[in-house]
Amino acid sequence: MTAYQPDTYRNKIYFFGPCHYFGRNAPFDKTIESFLQKMLNEHGLPYRVENEGQDFAARYQDIFHNLNALKPAPGDIIFFYFWNVRSTDDAIPFFSVKDAFDPPQDFKKIFCTKKHINELGYKILAEKYFDYLTANDFFRDKDFNYPAPPAPYFHRYGIPPQYERGGSASFQNAELEAYKQTLREKKLPVGAIVMNCNPFTLGHRYLVEYATAQVVKLYIFVVEEDKSIFPFADRIELVKQGVKDLANVEVLPSGKFIISQRTFSGYFSKEELQDAVVDSSEDVEIFGREIAPTLGITVRFAGEEPTDNVTRQYNETMREILPRYGVEFREIPRKTFDGEPISASVVREALKRGDFDKIKELVPKTTLEYLRGYERR
Numbered sequence: 001m002t003a004y005q006p007d008t009y010r011n012k013i014y015f016f017g018p019c020h021y022f023g024r025n026a027p028f029d030k031t032i033e034s035f036l037q038k039m040l041n042e043h044g045l046p047y048r049v050e051n052e053g054q055d056f057a058a059r060y061q062d063i064f065h066n067l068n069a070l071k072p073a074p075g076d077i078i079f080f081y082f083w084n085v086r087s088t089d090d091a092i093p094f095f096s097v098k099d100a101f102d103p104p105q106d107f108k109k110i111f112c113t114k115k116h117i118n119e120l121g122y123k124i125l126a127e128k129y130f131d132y133l134t135a136n137d138f139f140r141d142k143d144f145n146y147p148a149p150p151a152p153y154f155h156r157y158g159i160p161p162q163y164e165r166g167g168s169a170s171f172q173n174a175e176l177e178a179y180k181q182t183l184r185e186k187k188l189p190v191g192a193i194v195m196n197c198n199p200f201t202l203g204h205r206y207l208v209e210y211a212t213a214q215v216v217k218l219y220i221f222v223v224e225e226d227k228s229i230f231p232f233a234d235r236i237e238l239v240k241q242g243v244k245d246l247a248n249v250e251v252l253p254s255g256k257f258i259i260s261q262r263t264f265s266g267y268f269s270k271e272e273l274q275d276a277v278v279d280s281s282e283d284v285e286i287f288g289r290e291i292a293p294t295l296g297i298t299v300r301f302a303g304e305e306p307t308d309n310v311t312r313q314y315n316e317t318m319r320e321i322l323p324r325y326g327v328e329f330r331e332i333p334r335k336t337f338d339g340e341p342i343s344a345s346v347v348r349e350a351l352k353r354g355d356f357d358k359i360k361e362l363v364p365k366t367t368l369e370y371l372r373g374y375e376r377r
Contacts, residue, residue, distance in 0.1 A: 347359055
């Protein structure tokens with residue numbers, strides 16, 4: 001996600017790479033991309049900056065897959081972050097930022113945190129990129145193109161194949177993909193649901209019951225970040241109590257890599273982002289690439305989202321990305337009561353009013369008992 005993006009623009013500037021481009025250790029409006037976008041806006045330059053960074057530095061194949069799938073327009077600019085390119089590789093047009101923090105930078109400022117650059121460092125780097133683009137007339141000539149890379153490099157961006165760490169052939173080999181599909185068909189279906197359950201409702205229960213009928217095993221990941229009305233320890237216990245009669249269900253904490261502040265911070269600011277375009281691709285990429293194969297998950301379930309724009313966009317991102325990793329996405333119609341979708345937010349509003357007549361129609365008995373005790377606290 002990049003802050004300050006304009007609605008109208010002439011071209012885009014893309015950043016592909018690992019954690020420094022992703023913006024680890026900084027809020028989304030303090031990344032290289034967001035700082036650069038702000039400078040472009042201030043100078044009236046009609047460019048939109050896109051953050052395509054990933055938080056896992058060693059997964060070059062995934063970064064190259066996304067890069068190769070990009071369809072840039074004439075005049076678009078692409079930055080790709082490398083830390084092991086030699087200056088003798090003249091097939092690659094590049095510039096170095098290694099002197100960005102040299103004097104006269106204020107030595108009293110700390111530009112790195114936990115071996116990664118922080119927001120102060122990102123601002124310095126953004127200024128470095130802006131100066132480079134300005135000095136080399138990128139903004140003056142929208143038809144600027146690099147010359148064709150010399151032989152033997154034929155990569156569309158002039159990047160030697162040895163830097164792809166395995167290359168992207170597995171994403172482009174039709175015969176391999178066909179073989180992988182035959183292997184997937186031999187798998188027993190294993191499902192997953194990610195829920196915040198703030199608190200656990202009959203709507204959640206309905207989704208779980210639907211999913212358990214489709215798979216031999218269902219994992220429920222309960223969002224672990226304690227940024228909800230009800231604490232994580234209580235929420236996960238309510239889920240366990242609410243599904244304990246279902247033999248093929250296992251309830252797990254989501255950890256730091258499934259809908260967390262680290263992977264999808266926008267989830268915890270839904271009210272402020274209802275009119276915004278949110279980017280949850282990093283969260284979904286991690287699930288498809290790392291979590292699903294670890295547990296053999298082949299299908300992920302989610303409820304339809306008619307009212308919450310952030311969750312609706314998250315569902316759309318899952319529908320787009322998960323199949324790339326052999327994970328099917330299934331969106332389930334929401335259970336309703338009196339013509340209204342059952343949701344945790346409706347339960348919370350009823351709790352504020354002390355309307356337990358309505359609450360008992362929306363939640364299991366275990367949640368109802370918990371809420372009665374919660375009200376007395």
